[in-house]
Amino acid sequence: GIQVEQSPPDLILQEGANSTLRCNFSDSVNNLQWFHQNPWGQLINLFYIPSGTKQNGRLSATTVATERYSLLYISSSQTTDSGVYFCAVSDYKLSFGAGTTVTVRA
Amino acid sequence: DTAVSQTPKYLVTQMGNDKSIKCEQNLGHDTMYWYKQDSKKFLKIMFSYNNKELIINETVPNRFSPKSPDKAHLNLHINSLELGDSAVYFCASSPGREQPQHFGDGTRLSIL
Numbered sequence: 530g531i532q533v534e535q536s537p538p539d540l541i542l543q544e545g546a547n548s549t550l551r552c553n554f555s556d557s558v559n560n561l562q563w564f565h566q567n568p569w570g571q572l573i574n575l576f577y578i579p580s581g582t583k584q585n586g587r588l589s590a591t592t593v594a595t596e597r598y599s600l601l602y603i604s605s606s607q608t609t610d611s612g613v614y615f616c617a618v619s620d621y622k623l624s625f626g627a628g629t630t631v632t633v634r635a
Numbered sequence: 636d637t638a639v640s641q642t643p644k645y646l647v648t649q650m651g652n653d654k655s656i657k658c659e660q661n662l663g664h665d666t667m668y669w670y671k672q673d674s675k676k677f678l679k680i681m682f683s684y685n686n687k688e689l690i691i692n693e694t695v696p697n698r699f700s701p702k703s704p705d706k707a708h709l710n711l712h713i714n715s716l717e718l719g720d721s722a723v724y725f726c727a728s729s730p731g732r733e734q735p736q737h738f739g740d741g742t743r744l745s746i747l
Contacts, residue, residue, distance in 0.1 A: 572725060
């Protein structure tokens with residue numbers, strides 16, 4: 530199956546800082562999604578982004594399908610951004626990376 | 636108003652018992668899924684249904700049996716529970732295959 534690698538595994542940020550999370554995948558995919566799992570365990574779909582760039586408030590994502598990677602940008606981080614960010618890619622089923630745990634300190 | 640709702644939120648039971656988790660979505664989506672998240676937070680798909688038809692059946696013990704009575708509901712029945720079944724189980728739905736997926740809040744299953 531498709532391998533999904535996320536980096537870094539852990540990230541500690543001071544409130545207001547910017548950061549970039551990376552997702553590499555091993556094969557061609559039909560779609561790519563980014564999720565945020567908050568400290569209460571809820572999984573929120575942030576982006577559906579098989580290619581190109583999208584923005585949603587302070588978050589944006591870019592997928593370069595031909596080079597098999599995607600980036601998630603968090604700008605002006607807030608404590609509510611804390612949690613685990615998952616990248617998931619699909620050939621016929623969604624395969625998740627191991628996640629990046631983000632901690633934003635006030 | 637909850638888009639994808641799972642019941643119960645918590646399930647604590649003994650080894651060997653049989654239990655069910657229910658999932659309902661009010662988004663009008665055609666495709667539904669069950670995922671398992673282990674203690675290291677790794678998420679893995681178990682099953683997917685599209686319009687009540689099973690389309691994905693990953694390597695899951697036959698003790699796990701999904702049932703979709705209609706396209707808004709996907710239930711998960713687990714027989715003869717084992718310690719290793721302890722995990723958080725998530726239901727999700729999407730408008731169709733290869734579309735954005737929306738997750739329920741999860742059911743935390745603990746086996747004593």
